[in-house]
Amino acid sequence: MIITPSILTADFCEIGRTIDEVIEAGINWIHLDVMDGNWVVNRTITFGPALIRSIRKRVGSNVFMDCHLMVTNAEENWEQYVDAGVNLVIAHVEAIEDMSTLISNLHARDCQAGAVLNPATPAAAILPFLPDLDLVLVMSVVPGKGGQSFMPEMEEKTKLFRAAIDAQIAAGGRQTKLMIDGGIKAHNIAQVADWGIEVAVVGSGLINDDGTIAQNLTKIKSSLLS
Ligand code: DX5
Ligand code: ZN
Secondary structure, eight states: OEEEEBOTTSOGGGHHHHHHHHHHTTOOEEEEEEEBSSSSTTOOBOOOHHHHHHHHHHHOTTSEEEEEEEOTTHHHHTHHHHHHTOSEEEEETTTOSOHHHHHHHHHHTTOEEEEEEOTTSOGGGTGGGGGGOSEEEEESSOSSOSSOOOOGGGHHHHHHHHHHHHHHHHTTOOOOEEEEESSOOTTTHHHHHHTTOSEEEESTTTSSSSSOHHHHHHHHHHHHHO
């Protein structure tokens, strides 16, 4: 299981130091939540390509970075995130008209392509694109902010994706990764591993006042072993 931090609960004045702490804890995948003040229901604005470019500069080229685009016009503005240095762009299926073209455009720029769906969106919205997707992200909260409660009812949808991806791989197709995002903590990480999740986004479970990132990561990893 790969653990990737969402930095939404970080103190943004300290972001460089937080990123250093993440890397020192041995994490090599960073999840970047981009909200444009329009798309998520609570109209949050987080950050954009400028901060992502600075984070890329800080971590160097060996750290994998994805951006989770919660924006209205990903079809038009995806390329600035590639230019800023992300390795994977994840777009909401509810927010764009033409997922196939976006996937081809990303691949043409040597960037991985991911699709994400809200808790209320059925798996069928993404399944047609599965053969070309590098990653599928299942939201286990309604996107908009860190620190929300995990929705266990995402089990069925997650297992459906797991089965579809396994069948695709068995038939010699793409090794699409399965990721989950929202409310993942030490107490439920083993459960989502059981569902077949390979990459878990952890925000407030890693970056909080209870412990250092390294301490929180150790707690999460040990609950995966028990
Ligand atoms: C929600 C974001 C998530 C979230 C994760 O809109 O996509 O990445 O911030 O944070 P936690 O782990 O606190 O739910
Ligand atoms: Zn996210």
